[in-house]
Amino acid sequence: MRDFLPEDVRRRRYVIGVVTEVYERYGFEPLETPSVENLETLQGKYGEEGDRLIFKILKRGEGAQTGQADLALRYDLTVPLARVAAEYRGKLPKFFKRYQVQPVWRADRPQKGRFREFYQCDVDAIGSKSTAVEAELLAAAADVLSRLGFTDFTIRLNHRQLLSAMLETWHVPAEQHATVLVALDKLDKVGLDGVKGDLLAQGLPAGTVDAMTALYAACLLCCTPESVLDLIGEALPAAQSAIGELREILALSAVTSAAGTVRLDLFLARGLGYYTGAIFEIAVPDLAGSLGGGGRYDNLIGMFSGEDVPACGISLGLERMLVVMAERNMFPPSLVASAADVMVVQWFAAKTDLCLALATEFRAAGLRVELYPEAPTEDNQKGAIVKQFQYAQARGIPFAAVIGKPELAAGTVSVRTLATRQDDSRPRADVAAYLKTKI
């Protein structure tokens, strides 16, 4: 877990600002949930691996002695949303579209762009099974990335029911579904032969493995996603409805900001257990992991309310985006802001009130003002003042304002442009307005 110094915070805020603005354009409203959930709310939702990575909080009071945990740190933003959707059912609109940008915690081994505390930027739409929902979510995510300057991202699209149909058609035993999906998901990394070897090693019959890989090989030769879906539809009759949804999502995406970025990927599996329909993952070439991902999860809310409510969402990883943006130098130059527009210099040994009054005037006018905190001493006034100008310059503050003896007598303020060392004297009443025109 990391500290964010001012420059880091400014970069994070810039990205969060774009995310927020775009999500709101899609009609999503902000939600925030507590960092801490009941342990039982989280357990059993993320698979075995996920359960292991939950940070657990020790009971207070007498419980502390027993070493038991009853609370846990939020692991993602989807399960808390499902809890909220169940808990506030009557209070929320029929179609609840929320976004949420908050940290989550996983007791994972840190690696590039992966941290134990990290921010997710989630959008989810609750209450509709329409594929317009998927299309809007993909559009929103694509819009965020485009606005941030990403031009080379791909949204991989697949469907859980298509994966299930495949596993069932080929009689893969239920207990092997998860590991087989993981093997298929590695195609990008290990190639078709690698996938084949992995599946054989898992003990799948050679005939099954051949059928699976042959189908995938055939799909790879298809020119359009539509022809891939035709092919799959013939091979997997059980997947008709999934294929229909994928067709709709692809067609709708063509008229949104996601146009040209959505790619059908029959190998995409995604780890989390709660997905029931379309699944997505967003990738850029120079990042091993994904920038984000999501999918439809029509049963998760039912785990809390006893009543299934359709839902679908997508999550962008803030740190992932930041890592790539930093490497590619994608931040606008205006972000490298100084702490203040102007520094008020303390010229006299004992007139801090005069300086503070000037700072107060500047602030009331909307300027960002640093007051040098320490007044010069009588015996080294000149040296102390030189040091103050040097400090302002080192801090990247563009202007220094001074009331010295002549200024005090004349009712003026002297403004130094630190880059050019030019001084410019103005009536005190005009200085704030003058500075505002300069910044």
Place this chain on the structure above:
Amino acid sequence: MRDFLPEDVRRRRYVIGVVTEVYERYGFEPLETPSVENLETLQGKYGEEGDRLIFKILKRGEGAQTGQADLALRYDLTVPLARVAAEYRGKLPKFFKRYQVQPVWRADRPQKGRFREFYQCDVDAIGSKSTAVEAELLAAAADVLSRLGFTDFTIRLNHRQLLSAMLETWHVPAEQHATVLVALDKLDKVGLDGVKGDLLAQGLPAGTVDAMTALYAACLLCCTPESVLDLIGEALPAAQSAIGELREILALSAVTSAAGTVRLDLFLARGLGYYTGAIFEIAVPDLAGSLGGGGRYDNLIGMFSGEDVPACGISLGLERMLVVMAERNMFPPSLVASAADVMVVQWFAAKTDLCLALATEFRAAGLRVELYPEAPTEDNQKGAIVKQFQYAQARGIPFAAVIGKPELAAGTVSVRTLATRQDDSRPRADVAAYLKTKI
């Protein structure tokens, strides 16, 4: 710990926005630290009571079996700042002025305006012993509250060294200092006689109690803070430097946004153990607790770096401010925003792509757009469309945009103002611009 639904989040963001803007006018820069710190970083900094209220996180891996904790949730923003100031010494400016708006966690019993997860809005200035620092912090806090519309807050001001001088002058045993200060702090609630009774019950000699309460009674009769400080200075010669600082802070505050709000309060003690100089607490009449507080803590950073660095800060409680603002109805009416500026109605049974394309155009123009997710069915088109208009109205969305059969033929879009049910047809290319003028 609470969930924040969209309206709550908007209110919270409004206050955080004002806090951030004001703090930046005072030259403070943003810092963010992790929610989780090493347990040993936090322990022993907040007093016994504080240690008990820290949320502890269970060790991962094998440690989980033993029930041991090694991490903890952030308890305030000051100790993490001190850790950062020690850890990044070379990287930070000589005078590091940071603000931080983040949640902290305390395993406290919840009560009005007090939660187990709550946000603090801290400003701290590190590196200077000048009383200009205190004056600027008080000004920043006062400025925030004024900008939010608070007109009746008081900043109570006292000094730890003055309290120590008093306790030492009257030979109060060191082990009783904490409880005696708590007793004095209750003057507002229990009156002078109540304080006296409490001190006697603690076993202080009657002579000591009489001397203390007589001095306080005399102070209460003084007309100006200056005359109170004269009186105290005579009674407590050991407090000269504290008194000098208090005089400076009061004088400087007169030329800042805090003018008229700072009140010397010799009974203010403040619980946290790390204060060494001036201490502050901000109160409004209708809240039992404080809106915020702070003080100078010149030794805390040294606990991490081995080298004392002067520091002073003030913290505003976000939830405290929100509770009072909600009760007093202080939020600007513009905050009650709807989820979207316009809802795109699905008129046809199978033209979602047409609607999505229109939504995409609106969003590109900067509008916040909700697309009704579900298309009408062939057999109940009219009913479904009526329902869509009703939905938009119930959600407070001001406009609905429709492309029906005539609009499709004419290349127009019909815009309904939901409040008046007025329809207005415009060429599709002009609609976004038209809507932008209306919102």
